[in-house]
Amino acid sequence: MLIAGFPAGAWGTNCYVVAPAAGEECVIIDPGHLATQGVEDMLAKHRLKPVAVVLTHGHLDHVASVVPVCGAHDVPAWIHPEDRYMLGDPEKALGRAIGAQLLGELTVGEPDDLRELTDGAGLQLAGLEFTVAHAPGHTRGSVTFRLPEAAEESIPSVLFSGDLLFAGSVGRTDLPGGSAAELYESLARVCLPLDDSTVVLSGHGPQTTIGRERAANPFLGEAARAAGAGEPAPRRGL
Numbered sequence: 635m636l637i638a639g640f641p642a643g644a645w646g647t648n649c650y651v652v653a654p655a656a657g658e659e660c661v662i663i664d665p666g667h668l669a670t671q672g673v674e675d676m677l678a679k680h681r682l683k684p685v686a687v688v689l690t691h692g693h694l695d696h697v698a699s700v701v702p703v704c705g706a707h708d709v710p711a712w713i714h715p716e717d718r719y720m721l722g723d724p725e726k727a728l729g730r731a732i733g734a735q736l737l738g739e740l741t742v743g744e745p746d747d748l749r750e751l752t753d754g755a756g757l758q759l760a761g762l763e764f765t766v767a768h769a770p771g772h773t774r775g776s777v778t779f780r781l782p783e784a785a786e787e788s789i790p791s792v793l794f795s796g797d798l799l800f801a802g803s804v805g806r807t808d809l810p811g812g813s814a815a816e817l818y819e820s821l822a823r824v825c826l827p828l829d830d831s832t833v834v835l836s837g838h839g840p841q842t843t844i845g846r847e848r849a850a851n852p853f854l855g856e857a858a859r860a861a862g863a864g865e866p867a868p869r870r871g872l
Contacts, residue, residue, distance in 0.1 A: 635762075635781075635789055636660075638676050639835065643667025645695040648837055650794065652762065652781070657681040659760035663688050663779065663794055664837065665699040673703055686759045687711040687745075690796025690837060691776040692720030692727055693809075694742075704745035712757065714768060715750045716811075717775030727773070728809055751777055767824045771817025772797040772805035778824055783831075790831040793844070799825055799834060801842035804853040821857035 639650040649669045653660035660682040684707045720727035721744045753768035764779040779794040797805030807814045830845025847854045
């Protein structure tokens with residue numbers, strides 16, 4: 635399997651391309667602020683043909699390049715229905731103080747082919763199956779995407795966690811649609827049942843594993859004790 639990524643834009647948002655191997659079809663995850671050229675560079679480097687864009691949530695730092703990327707390659711994008719409105723109205727999603735600063739420099743809107751994600755769905759894309767888990771808390775429509783373990787290739791399961799779980803931290807909950815109680819519940823329901831070897835590729839910062847976060851992440855520890863207890867103190871992203 636090929637997974638390549640890079641931090642894009644003002645918030646260092648991780649954008650990923652995922653494919654069975656170089657030279658094959660791929661899926662693009664979270665083409666955010668100023669990600670277009672980075673996406674094109676990765677596609678060229680690995681000789682990949684995109685078939686879809688999937689979005690962990692609707693915040694501008696994760697979706698700002700979805701329209702040009704989808705348009706350039708004539709592919710659909712997928713987002714949870716609770717976050718769909720953010721594509722056309724990022725100021726409403728971020729609050730006026732943040733959104734008003736950005737609208738003048740960005741073109742917002744929906745790609746021509748936009749589809750909606752559902753909890754528990756198995757997306758068959760580029761010869762891979764991504765399992766979708768609705769994980770509200772950072773936003774109402776936040777989701778994660780999980781790839782299963784490939785035992786014959788000694789490849790562990792991979793979780794694209796968006797802004798639910800970071801190395802040592804979690805996503806902020808103080809923007810419109812955020813909820814600390816829902817974030818803790820999502821951590822408990824989505825992350826805690828996973829095997830310790832599961833690789834976590836998050837929306838910001840370095841990769842980690844569920845085992846490492848189970849042992850050292852205070853927010854995941856709190857979720858294990860009681861979902862919804864306390865307000866997290868997130869560090870990264872919008």
